[in-house]
Amino acid sequence: MAQNQSRPDSPLPFEVREAVKGLGERIRTARLRRRMSQEELADACGIGRRTLYRIESGGAGIAVGHIFAVLWKLGLLSTASSLADPDQDEHGKILEAARLPRRVRSAASPVDNDF
Numbered sequence: 001m002a003q004n005q006s007r008p009d010s011p012l013p014f015e016v017r018e019a020v021k022g023l024g025e026r027i028r029t030a031r032l033r034r035r036m037s038q039e040e041l042a043d044a045c046g047i048g049r050r051t052l053y054r055i056e057s058g059g060a061g062i063a064v065g066h067i068f069a070v071l072w073k074l075g076l077l078s079t080a081s082s083l084a085d086p087d088q089d090e091h092g093k094i095l096e097a098a099r100l101p102r103r104v105r106s107a108a109s110p111v112d113n114d115f
Helices: 014-033 038-045 049-056 064-073 077-082 090-099
Strands: none
Touching: 014 049, 014 064, 038 049, 038 064, 049 064, 064 077
16 A cells, blocks of 8 residues: 555645645756766765655655755755745734734933933
């Protein structure tokens, strides 16, 4: 029986599966452009060829460290810096702004800064 990537008790959302699959395809394209075999890249990253195959095939159960090692070896690690970038988190910014005080209290007595 083949292993199901999204188990019935905890299926991954479609968008997640597609994102992982897309990442794997992009990693494969980068490897092929560098004319590297799966075995060469896997050895250079300290992972097994099967693990690299699973990354490129869109396997969702791969350790993030292994994916980052592959990106590093391909010279693409800097592209991962935008993952979960707080400056790109528009929803989080809206939630944070909603928690800010709506008004600022005025001082009890005005401060005289006129020297």
